[in-house]
Each structure stands twice: as C-alpha cells, then as structure tokens.
Amino acid sequence: MGRKIGTSDLDSVRPIFGMGDEHDNRLLEVVPTVASREQLILRRRLSLAAAAVMIVITGLVVTYATVGLVGDLVGDALYAVLVFLLASFILVRMNSWRVAVIAILFCTGIELFQLTGLPVSIAAVFPPARFVLGTSFDVIDLIAYTGGVLIAAAVTTWRRLD
Known part of the structure; x- marks a missing residue:
C-alpha cells in the first residue's frame, strides 16, 4: 500500500507571523512612511493650536496672578506670541520671520x-473685548509685543529649521 506512518509533509506549510522565513512575510516588513505635505501641514497646525491653547491659559494666569510692570510686560508678550501663533496657523506655509513681521504689524495696529x-x-x-483690543495706549506694550514675537519666531525657526 505504500503508506508512511508517522511522517508528514510540513515543508509546504509556512507560519504567518514570524516563525518562519521573515524575508518572505510581508506583514513583518518595515516600510518607511513618508508623510505627505498635507499631513505635515495638519501636524504643524495641530501643534500651533495646542501651543496657542497653552499660551491663552498662561496669559490668563499671568493676568490674574501678577501685578505691576513685569506682569504687564509678560502678559503683553504672551498676547503677541498668541497673535504670532494664530498668524502661523493661517499662513502655515510662510516663513516664520515673515509671519513675525505680520504679527508685529498687527499688534502695533x-x-x-x-x-x-x-x-x-x-x-x-x-x-x-478688552483682552483683544486693550484699553489704553502704552509705548512699552509695543516693546513687549516685539520681544514676544521675536522670541516666538526664533523658537519656531529653531524647532522647524526654516
């Protein structure tokens, strides 16, 4: 009858998950993924939005927790950083230094x-509306706005390497 007892033909059976020849298993291949331009823009906008939320929270804490010139300067600088972040969110493809100029002009206006x-x-x-528009003109505010925007632009440029 020619039947073999106790042997099997397992050479044709291949395991699915990494127990056999990993070079033939497509599930185990590491394929480098390159993010598309749209994905990078979305990731940048999400980062900018998260930073803006943190700046708003920090600005409110500074506004209500501090008094005097230092508190005013820090609050004004944070306001300018928020303007810079919002402008960066809208003009996501623009160079950070150009966005900084726009933010400084907006704050000055x-x-x-x-x-x-x-x-x-x-x-x-x-x-x-007083948080957005303010109530009284002060030249020192212009200095704080410029300083806040320039620091934000420097950090953004350093992080993104414009």
Whole structure:
C-alpha cells in the first residue's frame, strides 16, 4: 500500500507571523512612511493650536496672578506670541520671520487703535473685548509685543529649521 506512518509533509506549510522565513512575510516588513505635505501641514497646525491653547491659559494666569510692570510686560508678550501663533496657523506655509513681521504689524495696529478710544467703548459693551483690543495706549506694550514675537519666531525657526 505504500503508506508512511508517522511522517508528514510540513515543508509546504509556512507560519504567518514570524516563525518562519521573515524575508518572505510581508506583514513583518518595515516600510518607511513618508508623510505627505498635507499631513505635515495638519501636524504643524495641530501643534500651533495646542501651543496657542497653552499660551491663552498662561496669559490668563499671568493676568490674574501678577501685578505691576513685569506682569504687564509678560502678559503683553504672551498676547503677541498668541497673535504670532494664530498668524502661523493661517499662513502655515510662510516663513516664520515673515509671519513675525505680520504679527508685529498687527499688534502695533491694535495698540495704535487704542488711541482712538473705540476699544474702551467696545469693552464697556462687551467686557471680554478688552483682552483683544486693550484699553489704553502704552509705548512699552509695543516693546513687549516685539520681544514676544521675536522670541516666538526664533523658537519656531529653531524647532522647524526654516
């Protein structure tokens, strides 16, 4: 009859997960993934949004926990960093230093707008507007805005290597 008892033909059976020849198993191959441009932009925007949330929280803590010139300077610098982060979020493909110029111009425009007296009127109707528009002009604020934006641009450039 020619039948062999006690032997089997296991050479044709291959395990699925790493117990055989790993070079033939596609599940075990390490394929380097390259993020697409859209994925990089999305990742950058998520990072910028997370940083903006942290800056808002920090700014509120500084506003309510400190008094005096140092507290005002730090609060103003954090405000400018937030403007820089929001501009970076919108202009995600733009160089950080160009975004910094836009942020400084925006902050300067808001500070000069305070000379008109309109921000005080708006804050009287809608009190949270004073956080965005301010209420009184101060040249020292311009220095704090510039310093905050330049530090934020330097950190962003260093992290992203523009």
